[in-house]
Amino acid sequence: MAENDPSTDADGSTTGAHDPRVSTDVHERPVELLRDLVRFETVNPPGNEKPCIDWIGDLLDAYGIEYETYARDPDRPNLLARVPGGDASPLLLYGHVDVVPVTDQEWTHNPFEAVVEDGFVWGRGTLDMKSGVAMFLATFLRVATEDEQPPGDVVFLAVSDEESGGDDGLGWLVDEHPELFEDIEHAIGEFGGFNLDIAGVETYPIQVNEKQVCWLEATFRGNSGHASFPTSDTAMGKMARFVDAVDSQRLPVHVTPPAERMFEALASAVPEAQAEQFRGLLDPERTDEVLDAMGEDGRLFDALVHNTANPTIVEGGDKENVIPEAVTVFLDCRLLPGQEPDDVMAELREVTGMEPEFELVRFDPGPPSADLDYFEELGQILESETGATPVPLLMPGATDGRHLARVDIQSYGFIPMQLGDLPFLDLVHSGDERIPVEAVEWGTERVYDAVREYGE
Ligand SMILES: [Zn+2]
Known part of the structure; x- marks a missing residue:
């Protein structure tokens, strides 16, 4: 990273430059992206997200995609990039790269080695939410390499500090750089998109509101x-x-x-x-x-x-x-x-x-209601693939979605995962967090569908 020292602007943002060393077909291998992300120990606190964000920046450099980073704390940057599209309003894909600690938890494998065994990728962040970041990044890179433009601009945003409230992450970014979000109406992030048994019925919750x-x-x-x-x-x-x-x-x-x-x-x-x-x-x-x-x-x-x-x-x-x-x-x-x-x-x-x-x-005030425009499309993508019912979820906990609400962006929780019997809610923030390898590939395809079908 030192060899490719980005120039720093007066407003705390930096601009990337082309780096030819990274392969430009890694978007076809989202599981590899996920494993690379898990190997960065971005435990919050303190987060230490910079090496991980720099790595994403290098990847974008290799694809020839421009990006900017924005940081309140230089060790905790946030990265934003944009691929131009058609007339539809821009669609934001955003995720956090920090994870919660592993202290006093039982792990079968080292939580930062991203071991693949028994059909799973094991490690901290494989569900929350480096899997989502890998899916969004793979989709973003894929769209950038394709000749056909997406319906509107696609904006990729990787942030620090979600797990401690976003004061160095999206909360700060929205307050200090609202101009970055001016033309965006809809975003895809956490929480939702995975199968959840409710009253004996398989559903796919998609978060549209939070407490x-x-x-x-x-x-x-x-x-x-x-x-x-x-x-x-x-x-x-x-x-x-x-x-x-x-x-x-x-x-x-x-x-x-x-x-x-x-x-x-x-x-x-x-x-x-x-x-x-x-x-x-x-x-x-x-x-x-x-x-x-x-x-x-x-x-x-x-x-x-x-x-x-x-x-x-x-x-x-x-x-x-x-x-x-x-x-x-x-x-x-x-x-x-x-x-x-x-x-x-x-x-x-x-x-x-x-x-x-x-x-x-x-x-942290949130909107009194939700804009369900894009929920129907996202739900349809999951329902046609799985036959299960999509449910607009009011989330009891907090996500970065509340910060986007301050700049009038509706966030949808859409990290598509077919987890079978794996209990998502029991594994998030717990020992032996893991994701089926196939779920990462399937989810990436569904995110790609969502981007391609946006605004239709
Ligand atoms: Zn999360």
């Missing part, structure tokens, strides 16, 4: 003093009563348009008894009752019709014999589309009957 991250601190104040005296109504006691109340009750039900669309799609795919349950979830009078009846199976759906608030950190007291005057509990809240921090604070007051001092620590 909003909202971090709060709730502070309680009470009687303090020397711990040798009998004392009641302390900050510690109030905090404990608050946490107990939050722990043992749901917040109020909200049926939002994204959940409605998702449950209706599921109801149309499952046998009548389960369909009745999904319809029941949409009736706020019955929602919680239906969830109770679903038990453990209802956990995902529970998250999609309630704001949630989970206490994660408690701070208060620093001496064994002093009753603290104040205790603060940190709440990781996740808000439904259309809900605001004030709404969840009001719900917490109502449910607990208490009046803590709330402080908003972080709020």
Whole structure:
């Protein structure tokens, strides 16, 4: 990489130059791309994504494709490239190259060796989401080498720092360089495109919306003093009563348009008894009752019709014999589309009957609804290949899609994978993360279909 020192511009971006050393048919071998990506130890924190991003840059150089990198932290760049197309609006293919740690996990193979065995590629990131990056990169390179133009420009974006919130990655890029996204309406990224058994039926979720991250601190104040005296109504006691109340009750039900669309799609795919349950979830009078009846199976759906608030950190007291005057509990809240921090604070007051001092620590707002224009095409691609039902997914967790929403880009979770019995949700962020070799090849073809059929 040093031999091909890119020029650095004043705005922190760099421009690549042609590098003839890399072969220009690697786009035909997405599994090889995936294995190369896995071998970069991009564990976040600290991420250290630069060698991996530089490697992608070298590959683009070899294909003669121009790109730019943008970095807040020089060790954590983001790379963007564009292949010109026809009149349709540009389509963005984006993915993160950082991965979560492997600490205290059991692995059959070294998680950064990308061993191929028993028909799988094994390693950290094989599902989340270096497989997606490999599929997008292979498709992008393939489209760039073909004579026939894609329907619109195709934009490839590899980012750092998704797993810790995107403050050095897409969150920063969207805020500092909104001009890069000006003409883009639709994007393909995570989460979705893989087969998921719901109520005994095979579905393919495609994320179109996500819940909003909202971090709060709730502070309680009470009687303090020397711990040798009998004392009641302390900050510690109030905090404990608050946490107990939050722990043992749901917040109020909200049926939002994204959940409605998702449950209706599921109801149309499952046998009548389960369909009745999904319809029941949409009736706020019955929602919680239906969830109770679903038990453990209802956990995902529970998250999609309630704001949630989970206490994660408690701070208060620093001496064994002093009753603290104040205790603060940190709440990781996740808000439904259309809900605001004030709404969840009001719900917490109502449910607990208490009046803590709330402080908003972080709020990543997302759009209240989704643009489903391109969902139909993406769903059709999967349905015609698999016969399974595509489902527009409201995602309980957060992805980089929320950052794109700030520049009015609708993101679709579409990393197509036929995983058979492999439990995606159990393997993501866990030991022995792996992907079938065939799933990488199949998924790459489907991403290519999506790019070629875009806007038709
Ligand atoms: Zn991911």
